[in-house]
Amino acid sequence: MAVGGTRPGGRTARVRTAVLNAAGDALVEHGFDRLDLADVARRAEVGKTTVYRRWGTVTGLVADLLADMAEQSLPRTDNGSLIEDLRANARLVQRTLVDQRQGALFRAVIVAATCDSRAAEALHHFYAVRIAEWTPCVEQAIQRAELPPGTDPAEVIRAVSAPLYYRLLLSGDPIDDATAERAAQAAAAAARAGVYTTAGDSR
Amino acid sequence: MAVGGTRPGGRTARVRTAVLNAAGDALVEHGFDRLDLADVARRAEVGKTTVYRRWGTVTGLVADLLADMAEQSLPRTDNGSLIEDLRANARLVQRTLVDQRQGALFRAVIVAATCDSRAAEALHHFYAVRIAEWTPCVEQAIQRAELPPGTDPAEVIRAVSAPLYYRLLLSGDPIDDATAERAAQAAAAAARAGVYTTAGDSR
DNA sequence: TCATTAAAGGGACTGCGGTTCCGTTAAGGT
DNA sequence: ACCTTAACGGAACCGCAGTCCCTTTAATGA
Numbered sequence: 319m320a321v322g323g324t325r326p327g328g329r330t331a332r333v334r335t336a337v338l339n340a341a342g343d344a345l346v347e348h349g350f351d352r353l354d355l356a357d358v359a360r361r362a363e364v365g366k367t368t369v370y371r372r373w374g375t376v377t378g379l380v381a382d383l384l385a386d387m388a389e390q391s392l393p394r395t396d397n398g399s400l401i402e403d404l405r406a407n408a409r410l411v412q413r414t415l416v417d418q419r420q421g422a423l424f425r426a427v428i429v430a431a432t433c434d435s436r437a438a439e440a441l442h443h444f445y446a447v448r449i450a451e452w453t454p455c456v457e458q459a460i461q462r463a464e465l466p467p468g469t470d471p472a473e474v475i476r477a478v479s480a481p482l483y484y485r486l487l488l489s490g491d492p493i494d495d496a497t498a499e500r501a502a503q504a505a506a507a508a509a510r511a512g513v514y515t516t517a518g519d520s521r
Numbered sequence: 522m523a524v525g526g527t528r529p530g531g532r533t534a535r536v537r538t539a540v541l542n543a544a545g546d547a548l549v550e551h552g553f554d555r556l557d558l559a560d561v562a563r564r565a566e567v568g569k570t571t572v573y574r575r576w577g578t579v580t581g582l583v584a585d586l587l588a589d590m591a592e593q594s595l596p597r598t599d600n601g602s603l604i605e606d607l608r609a610n611a612r613l614v615q616r617t618l619v620d621q622r623q624g625a626l627f628r629a630v631i632v633a634a635t636c637d638s639r640a641a642e643a644l645h646h647f648y649a650v651r652i653a654e655w656t657p658c659v660e661q662a663i664q665r666a667e668l669p670p671g672t673d674p675a676e677v678i679r680a681v682s683a684p685l686y687y688r689l690l691l692s693g694d695p696i697d698d699a700t701a702e703r704a705a706q707a708a709a710a711a712a713r714a715g716v717y718t719t720a721g722d723s724r
Numbered sequence: 725t726c727a728t729t730a731a732a733g734g735g736a737c738t739g740c741g742g743t744t745c746c747g748t749t750a751a752g753g754t
Numbered sequence: 755a756c757c758t759t760a761a762c763g764g765a766a767c768c769g770c771a772g773t774c775c776c777t778t779t780a781a782t783g784a
Contacts, residue, residue: 329750330761351554351580351636356741365763370742372761377554425635428690432628433554442693476692477707480683483691487631489652489679490645504680504711511710513703532780533731559771568733573772575731 336362337369338386341379346422350429355379377434384427384440394452400464401506403455408478408498415486416493428487449475456509468515477505477514539565540572541589544582549625553632558582580637587630587643597655603667604709606658611681611701618689619696631690652678659712671718680708680717 340361344353353376359366373379392410397403414420431441449472456471465474481501485491508514543564547556556579562569576582595613600606617623634644652675659674668677684704688694711717 333762349636350632354741367743367764368762429553429632429635432632432690433552438693441691445692473703476687477684479691480687481680483687484679484683487635487690488644488682488686489648490641500676500716503714503716504707507714507716508707508710511706511714513706513710536732557771569771570734570773571732577772 333362333364333368334372334382337364337373337379338383340364341383342419342423345380345383345426346419349422350376350380350426353379353426375434377430377437380427380430381434381437381440383423384430384437384444387423387427388440388444388447391448391451394455396455400455400459400462400509401502403452403459404474404478404502404506405499407452407455407475408482408502409495411479411482412493412495412498415482421486425486459509465509466512466515469509469512470514470516473514474505474509477508478502536565536567536571537575537585540567540576540582541586543567544586545622545626548583548586548629549622552625553579553583553629556582556629578637580633580640583630583633584637584640584643586626587633587640587647590626590630591643591647591650594651594654597658599658603658603662603665603712604705606655606662607677607681607705607709608702610655610658610678611685611705612698614682614685615696615698615701618685624689628689662712668712669715669718672712672715673717673719676717677708677712680711681705 337358340358341353343361344358348354348357355369355373355376356366358379359369362369369379373382394403395406397406415424427437427441430437432438452475453471456465456469456474459465460467460469460471478501481504482493482497485493485497491497540561543561544556546564547561551557551560558572558576558579559569561582562572565572572582576585597606598609600609618627630640630644633640635641655678656674659668659672659677662668663670663672663674681704684707685696685700688696688700694700
């Protein structure tokens with residue numbers, strides 16, 4: 319007999335992906351604040367009760383959606399030099415944010431994080447992982463003596479993304495190729511100048 | 522007789538400030554998604570109907586709140602050198618975002634902008650004005666030959682804020698003095714390296 | 725001071741997001 | 755193949771955010 323234990327079998331998994339996809343669609347169409355769980359259930363061809371039981375709230379659902387997105391992260395490519403690596407990273411982020419669907423999802427997920435602590439935790443984890451994936455390229459640059467020793471790798475990677483997100487969320491300016499290029503160049507210039515060394519400030 | 526025309530007299534203005542203050546309090550306490558207009562009305566000691574009639578939606582109210590915030594912007598100080606000016610700017614933004622009330626308000630306003638086009642417009646205008654206030658310090662730096670000619674002033678100022686907002690919204694890392702200092706130094710280093718020149722890239 | 729009329733107030737009403745209850749389906753162990 | 759039970763589904767139900775309607779207040783001009 320089947321005593322205790324969770325049941326991650328076929329149906330449950332199928333429902334989860336269906337609901338997560340539907341939630342993504344609904345978010346892209348209506349945005350975070352107009353998200354109706356009953357509508358998600360309808361799109362997923364799933365009982366409304368199921369959605370409420372398993373996810374409960376909009377932020378809970380979005381948090382799970384984020385966890386799902388985190389699983390399918392593409393590995394970074396090695397491009398030989400710091401600036402090439404940072405450029406590749408900037409382009410990747412740019413493409414993601416500009417993409418109709420992905421951009422809307424990111425906006426929704428960020429919004430959810432400001433409202434709900436679980437979503438916030440998921441988001442912070444997501445970015446911690448993403449950043450960690452790219453830190454090796456900075457470490458390599460330090461070994462190549464492209465950057466001063468003691469440079470904080472994570473800070474360099476974050477510096478590449480920051481201007482792009484600034485445009486996405488605050489200024490509304492387009493996130494074009496030139497923006498990505500500038501973001502990569504700026505991070506590289508600041509890093510070379512020793513701004514991100516943990517020890518101290520070297521002008 | 523009083524024919525036509527709006528009536529911006531005492532009571533109306535009094536109601537507006539009362540509601541805006543109450544909305545701010547409620548936002549700080551509950552956050553954007555838990556904002557209830559009836560609750561705002563209660564706090565403002567104003568009829569629920571009035572709030573719905575004049576602002577209609579949560580995003581509408583937040584948009585007006587932002588417009589109100591835009592009016593009371595403090596003028597920038599002149600600190601003699603580029604790095605000192607950027608440092609002052611970074612500190613100002615840092616203080617604002619760290620402040621319990623202001624930080625929550627900014628988060629709410631940014632969230633509203635992702636949901637509602639009017640709020641988005643208000644937000645973009647707000648930052649355009651804020652940025653414009655600080656561009657003179659970059660222009661002065663160009664004249665002093667601290668920066669290469671052709672440097673885009675707005676881009677430099679945005680570069681200072683971007684890492685701070687990144688922490689506020691995405692990573693959740695603390696926005697401390699060191700962060701502000703690094704933001705100012707990084708923007709200055711990138712600008713000196715010619716990253717923000719419109720002409721082209723001077724590595 | 726008085727007439728006029730924006731604008732605010734109060735309270736009943738309603739549509740819908742979210743919950744509850746209970747019957748049905750299928751995963752998975754034996 | 756069969757039994758057990760986690761998980762899903764349908765539908766009635768409920769409370770409250772948002773609307774409507776009508777009354778009251780006070781800003782403004784003559």
